[in-house]
Amino acid sequence: MRFRDIRGLLDARSVAVVGASDREGNIGGTAIRHLLKFGYTGEIWPVHPSAETVAGLPAYRSVAELPGVADLAILAVPAARAVELVAECGAAGIRNGVVWAGGFAESGPEGRALQDRLVAACAQTDFNLCGPNCLGLINTGTKLTATYSSGLFDFDTMLTGTVSMVSQSGGITAASMALAARAGWGFQHVVSVGNEAVVSAADFIHHYANDNGVRVIAAYLEGVQDGPKLVAALKEAHAAHKPVVILKGGRSAESAEAAKSHTAVLAGVDKVFSAVMRDCGVTLVRSLEELLDVCSLFSSLRPEQLGAGGRIAITTTGGGGGVLATDQCVSRGVAVPRLAAATVEAAGAKLTPLAAVGNPTDLTPESFYQEKWRAQLPAALAALAADDGVDGVLFLAQAMRHRAQHVVAAVEALRSATDKPMCVSWPLAPEEALTSLASLGIYAFPEHDRAARALGHLGGYRPHTADSAVADAAVPDQVTSLVAEWAITGPAVVAEHRCRPLLTAAGLPVVDGIHAHSIDEAAGFGFPLVLKGVTGEVTHRYAAGLVKLGVADREELATAWKTITTRAETDGVALDGMLVQRMADGDTEFLVSAFTDDQFGVMVSVGVGGVLAEALDDVVLMRAPVTPEAAVAHIRELKLFERAPKLVSGVDLAALGGFVANLGALAAALPWRKFTLEINPVKAVAAGVVALDALLIVETTA
Incomplete structure (x- = not known):
């Protein structure tokens, strides 16, 4: 995991402002006036092709003519000029810069292409770029105001403090400074990252985690570009005993409008994000007021008081x-x-x-x-x-x-x-x-x-969290061989009779069963039994009438076989015989799933199982792979344990936690880019837990 060294952005001792002039409304000139007003302690070098001075300071015709190599370049220019200026800065030895202009990836295909060229120009000299499409950054300790924010006109002095903020919204950063000042406190750093073309919010969180002057980290996020990198930064902050308080925008979006599995319905974008943040020790809030309130309280406390x-x-x-x-x-x-x-x-x-x-x-x-x-x-x-x-x-x-x-x-x-x-x-x-x-x-x-x-x-707040992410766990060679035999190269639904060997190979207990193609073959299995139509065309077989529970004898078996076959023919569903299983004891059922999230990778979920899974919407999520102990800690968070304690009183939590850990290890080793492996239900029985049904949906292979 590579974090960028952004000390030159936040701790710059010399600033070149490219595009600054004394023309009214010029944002480069505004930035220089902010720097002068608040007493920036470093050098300020305006860059203008023809002006002799800007805001009373000597101006230079290009970055190549500066009296030294600037730590930071503020590129106060339109989007179209940013690429060539980054190249000029790189040639002059400048390695850090801010681009405020919009008109990049946020504006459509042409803007995306322009941003790609900007990123390529930065890569040529390993240039740390904040933005584009951002409000810039502030370090109140050195009075560095690399921003054109008009909100600074309302301040006569700049309060400093021990809270540092990174935001994907310029408006949120400006409002945060104003509201904090009204409450009598200030930030150490305030950063608007915009499109995060090069330097990301995770890079700033990493920097704050290692800055002795920062005690609390605040963030406003609307999206996550690199989930593993963000997680690594958050864990670093937590290990340094620095609380991270996050306000997340866009939390109401669901990961799928028409879900093929119970898991897709239950594990929406907000729940995944919240689960990952919980595992990283993050405090999530719902409003800007709440964000600032929590930060002000946390910053007033010593680390041991947290x-x-x-x-x-x-x-x-x-x-x-x-x-x-x-x-x-x-x-x-x-x-x-x-x-x-x-x-x-x-x-x-x-x-x-x-x-x-x-x-x-x-x-x-x-x-x-x-x-x-x-x-x-x-x-x-x-x-x-x-x-x-x-x-x-x-x-x-x-x-x-x-x-x-x-x-x-x-x-x-x-x-x-x-x-x-x-x-x-x-x-x-x-x-x-x-x-x-x-x-x-x-x-x-x-x-x-x-x-x-x-x-x-x-x-x-927990100084030590039940962090679910651990080192990658090994899975048996049988799993690798079986997956290779399937040779899945595109979207596919792998039915239960094919999933069973995969679960067994990974050490997951599965109820006894056989794949039968005749009533005689099924009857030889013994009674009572469960009869399920085998098909890859229907993901919710119980709701489709393709499952019969508690078949007591041969007569009931013949009736159930005919009913399921007729129902399938009526609905145009092709059956490949029947799956015959033992009836499992126990009243408590869980839905245990592994799935891939676009931002954070493989996740594991545990919730109320059976036909009530979606109706009750009681689920906890964790990143995979996960330790059995962490899995048990998260399973205890299910509302079921508080609302129906008698129902779960006999559940072997250690066995269920081990099941979840094994599933997480299996899922983390699967090769497909996007998939859901759903086991519904997992039944709690006297001897532990056992999987009764399984479904694998592969959406994207690479």
């Missing part, structure tokens, strides 16, 4: 706010437990008699009015935070504008008194109070529910 649980002690200056916040926390998955008696006694001894100690604890405004109670408030807050039954504190300030300095002092004292995470919600807080808190690295939420939502994500 593993805290989801039990919160609430303090408030008004009873109603505490009650409401309690409801909001619970609805967000945050527990508000009863405090220990010793905690209540210790805190109560330091608070005004008007206070109500519990969870929530109503401090009352009285605690801030008199010096006596203000002096004892830090000890009371420390006692509440020290309760062994809570993992953090949510401090609510109801109004309190006239005592703002005392509220800030109490928050600071609480933070000093505990190693547990602390979150502040302060509607209508005075601006100076927010500034004071921000100087401490604390960002107050303007609404209690937003704080509760962020705390819910903190409670769900």
Whole structure:
């Protein structure tokens, strides 16, 4: 996995702005004025074929005439000129650049061809290109503003921080900076990657994971160009104890409108993305507001605090706010437990008699009015935070504008008194109070529910995830030989009677059965039995009336054989005899599948099986190959375990986890580019689990 070295993009100490002029509306000139306004610490070299100066700075006729090799070239030119200018930059020794212009792959075939030429030009000199079709990038630490964003005109100074963002939308980057500044905090880096023709979002995430100044990584993504590379970058960030918070656009699209298998219906694009992000330790959010809220909370905490649980002690200056916040926390998955008696006694001894100690604890405004109670408030807050039954504190300030300095002092004292995470919600807080808190690295939420939502994500953050991806697992040579014998060269449906040997060769338990071509042959198998018409033309045979369960004797067998044969003839379906199987004991059925995703490769899914698979829509997904232990951890996430515990009480989870792991290893070794291998159902029996039915659909071979 090769990540590009993009330090020259983000940490450039000299910038050439090609196409800059003093003409009104010129975006190159705008970029230079931004650099000057915010005090960029490096060299700024305007490039213009005829101008003597730009924004008061000496101008150069070409990049070849610059006084040195620029770390970064901003190509503020139309799309048609970008290719030749990248070549000129490469010849001059410049290895990093930004192209803002649109008109490339996003605009149609001609634009795609132009972008291909741009990529080829970059490849000639290993040129790191951000864009095209982007808003550029910002490093607030060095005041590098390689952007023409008009939003920067609204800022007099540039706040910096420990959150770095990469976005596939320029508008989202601009809005993020503005909203964060309004909340009193800033980013370390903000990058708009546009079409990601050369440098991708994954490259920036990789860079952030290795930047000591970055503590939290934010991303807005609409698509994934290289799934394995993104996964590798996300895992690197997680291993570095840097939370990644992602807002995903376009999550409602489904992978198939008319699905041939249950799996295609259940495993939509959103579910696959969410499953992969879960395995990478990513926090997924649903709005820009939520993205910024979670980032602000996470950035205010130390790495060791990010593993805290989801039990919160609430303090408030008004009873109603505490009650409401309690409801909001619970609805967000945050527990508000009863405090220990010793905690209540210790805190109560330091608070005004008007206070109500519990969870929530109503401090009352009285605690801030008199010096006596203000002096004892830090000890009371420390006692509440020290309760062994809570993992953090949510401090609510109801109004309190006239005592703002005392509220800030109490928050600071609480933070000093505990190693547990602390979150502040302060509607209508005075601006100076927010500034004071921000100087401490604390960002107050303007609404209690937003704080509760962020705390819910903190409670769900796991420093160590049940990561499903492991080294490629070996499969028996029999599997390779069998697949080679099939010689599938195009779209194909491999029916159950042909899938059974494949599963058996991979070590997956399959119910006993034979391929029969006569009633006598089927009767010799023994009763009771299951009768299935053998065909590659119908993928849902039960729904098509080609399956008969619980055939008890020869008479029922003859009737079932005729019924299935007649139904097939009526529907114009050709049968190749019947598959005869044992009736399997057990009431619990699972749908276990392996399939290929365009972005992330081979996936494995486990859900409620049988005919109810699509109706109940209860499924978990994981990347393949997967360890048995990780598979069990994910299987436990099925809603079935919470809603129908008796139904799964006898399930051998270790056996099911091993089945899923073996299937993942098998699927990871299959040669086809796009396929679905669906086993429905897998029945939980006394001896473990067993596959009752299987279907392989190959869509694309290469």
